Amino acid sequence: MKGNTNKTLIWSLTFGFAVVAFIALFPLLNLILASFRPSTELMRNGISLVFDPSTITLDNFIYIFTEARSYWQWYGNSLIISAVIIVTSLFFSSMVGYALAVYEFKGRNVFFVLVLFILMVPFEILMLPLFQLMIDLQLINTYTAVVLPAVVAPIAVFFFRQYALGLPRELMDAARIDGSTEYGIFFKIMLPLMGPSLAAMAILQGLGSWNNFLWPLVVLRSNDMFTLPIGLATLLTPYGNNYDILLSGSVMTIVPIIILFIFFQRYFVAGLTLGGVKG
Amino acid sequence: MLETSKNTNPDIAPIKNKKPNKGLLNFLNSKKVVPYIFVSPFILSFLVLSLYPSIQAIIMSFQRVLPGEITFIGLRNYERVFNPTFYKALSNTTIYVILTVVILVTIPIILAVLLDSKVVKFKTLFRTSLFLPALTSVIVAGMVFRLMFAETDTAVANQILNWVGLESVDWRYNAWSGMFLMVILASWRWMGVNILYFLAALQNVPNELYEAAEIDGANVLQKFFYVTLPFLKPVTIFVATISIIGGFRMFEESFVFWTAGSPGNIGLTIVGYLYQQGIQQNDMGFGAAIGVILMIIIFIITLIQLFVTGAFKRGDE
Numbered sequence: 001m002k003g004n005t006n007k008t009l010i011w012s013l014t015f016g017f018a019v020v021a022f023i024a025l026f027p028l029l030n031l032i033l034a035s036f037r038p039s040t041e042l043m044r045n046g047i048s049l050v051f052d053p054s055t056i057t058l059d060n061f062i063y064i065f066t067e068a069r070s071y072w073q074w075y076g077n078s079l080i081i082s083a084v085i086i087v088t089s090l091f092f093s094s095m096v097g098y099a100l101a102v103y104e105f106k107g108r109n110v111f112f113v114l115v116l117f118i119l120m121v122p123f124e125i126l127m128l129p130l131f132q133l134m135i136d137l138q139l140i141n142t143y144t145a146v147v148l149p150a151v152v153a154p155i156a157v158f159f160f161r162q163y164a165l166g167l168p169r170e171l172m173d174a175a176r177i178d179g180s181t182e183y184g185i186f187f188k189i190m191l192p193l194m195g196p197s198l199a200a201m202a203i204l205q206g207l208g209s210w211n212n213f214l215w216p217l218v219v220l221r222s223n224d225m226f227t228l229p230i231g232l233a234t235l236l237t238p239y240g241n242n243y244d245i246l247l248s249g250s251v252m253t254i255v256p257i258i259i260l261f262i263f264f265q266r267y268f269v270a271g272l273t274l275g276g277v278k279g
Numbered sequence: 280m281l282e283t284s285k286n287t288n289p290d291i292a293p294i295k296n297k298k299p300n301k302g303l304l305n306f307l308n309s310k311k312v313v314p315y316i317f318v319s320p321f322i323l324s325f326l327v328l329s330l331y332p333s334i335q336a337i338i339m340s341f342q343r344v345l346p347g348e349i350t351f352i353g354l355r356n357y358e359r360v361f362n363p364t365f366y367k368a369l370s371n372t373t374i375y376v377i378l379t380v381v382i383l384v385t386i387p388i389i390l391a392v393l394l395d396s397k398v399v400k401f402k403t404l405f406r407t408s409l410f411l412p413a414l415t416s417v418i419v420a421g422m423v424f425r426l427m428f429a430e431t432d433t434a435v436a437n438q439i440l441n442w443v444g445l446e447s448v449d450w451r452y453n454a455w456s457g458m459f460l461m462v463i464l465a466s467w468r469w470m471g472v473n474i475l476y477f478l479a480a481l482q483n484v485p486n487e488l489y490e491a492a493e494i495d496g497a498n499v500l501q502k503f504f505y506v507t508l509p510f511l512k513p514v515t516i517f518v519a520t521i522s523i524i525g526g527f528r529m530f531e532e533s534f535v536f537w538t539a540g541s542p543g544n545i546g547l548t549i550v551g552y553l554y555q556q557g558i559q560q561n562d563m564g565f566g567a568a569i570g571v572i573l574m575i576i577i578f579i580i581t582l583i584q585l586f587v588t589g590a591f592k593r594g595d596e
Contacts, residue, residue, distance in 0.1 A: 021408035046429025092320040099317030129335035152324040182313040211416035
């Protein structure tokens with residue numbers, strides 16, 4: 001008898017979770033469905049629960065692939081900016097985190113405290129002086145302005161330090177005997193061992209810059225320099241006449257990320273739960 | 280192998296130093312210099328992109344900043360800050376923080392405990408579904424929410440309201456429903472991530488504690504309140520803190536629903552006000568003053584967090 005009540009409990013809870021999961025996926029499903037519907041109708045009605053299946057059309061996607069030049073410009077900008085941020089921030093932050101973990105040197109603790117301190121200062125507070133700095137350096141409306149504040153990511157430094165603390169130091173000594181330089185030890189031996197942490201940080205930094213909004217909004221000025229979120233946001237006008245690009249375009253900003261997520265789930269989880277610290 | 284390496288290591292340096300033409304290379308490769316070279320990108324970025332702007336932000340808040348003309352005006356920016364619009368932004372943000380923290384702490388705890396128990400099937404599938412929203416940008420998610428919560432009777436949200444016999448709502452034009460939109464958008468995006476924090480913490484609850492509680496005759500709820508919850512206290516404080524700080528920094532959730540300005544400022548937040556004044560109106564001194572106040576708020580929250588987690592206590596436990 002107890003088995004029966006347990007089974008009822010299991011299935012009712014599982015059903016409850018199915019409902020919760022459906023609610024979580026509902027907006028995404030709506031986005032995908034809506035991208036196959038006429039934009040004029042969406043503008044008039046919003047997204048409806050019930051609609052006429054015969055209205056399903058590929059028009060939004062045909063339009064974006066044939067007409068929407070600026071969308072692909074934004075896509076390219078986002079790809080370049082995210083790639084540069086991933087490469088530079090991983091390169092520099094791993095160096096810093098590694099040094100803080102494996103070397104004994106004067107000021108090491110000071111540097112580490114500073115890293116923790118910057119983690120606590122929200123970017124929004126530094127935004128206006130940084131904006132002024134970009135104006136002074138004549139970097140407004142350039143990739144450099146978007147990338148610069150992200151080059152050394154304190155969250156990544158912190159993460160790499162924690163990870164590097166667990167690396168086997170004997171390997172360093174062995175490599176020194178073999179005549180390897182300190183730089184060779186880092187790039188050829190230790191960095192490859194930091195692979196999993198690099199993957200998690202690549203995803204955190206990549207997703208962060210792919211979706212980043214406020215800073216690019218501040219420093220990018222012309223349509224041809226916009227990143228995807230900024231460009232798409234400019235289409236959110238009160239007249240709602242851009243839903244063709246907005247919907248198919250949004251789908252195509254998410255699809256690559258979901259594909260990556262399927263393959264690298266573990267690193268997404270590691271990267272994003274850490275990203276919470278950033279806000 | 281470990282032993283030999285330790286023994287031979289001190290001999291390496293003198294051998295290398297015997298080659299004088301490689302002096303510079305040896306210097307760059309010495310263990311005294313290498314760490315500083317590795318850390319130098321951080322030093323540079325800290326000085327230029329963190330320290331300088333932090334100081335500049337404070338200085339700026341006492342200035343009137345016009346192109347090519349900067350005047351020191353004392354506390355005048357701060358006198359101007361405390362106006363009805365700022366209070367509106369502050370109260371909006373505070374309400375938003377309270378609502379998101381309550382939702383994003385309590386619901387994830389319950390869902391995580393259930394997902395961690397043996398009574399739910401397809402756990403991985405559910406965990407993944409709940410996590411997926413975190414991959415979207417606020418702009419994309421907000422656009423979908425705008426269409427789902429459109430003002431017409433034909434949009435999803437109003438359709439559901441009409442089915443249960445309620446009137447349609449002009450979602451983006453009422454104070455309460457505007458707040459609802461921002462809160463639900465943020466909750467939707469962060470729910471899965473917070474569940475993961477709690478799930479990770481639940482792995483550390485020792486099983487013996489549950490067994491002991493069972494022997495003492497504790498029921499499911501008692502076990503939850505007296506065993507699970509106390510163990511989740513540190514992670515709860517952590518999640519609450521990042522939610523509070525994230526909430527005070529909120530900007531995009533408001534921007535995506537109203538772009539430039541919301542009716543009666545129902546969606547205005549502190550950072551939204553900072554952006555509006557500092558960037559759009561180009562009143563950087565005034566914007567900087569808003570930033571300094573935000574910094575003070577966040578510092579107080581961080582101090583409270585450190586205090587609650589016992590960072591200031593002596594380690595006499």
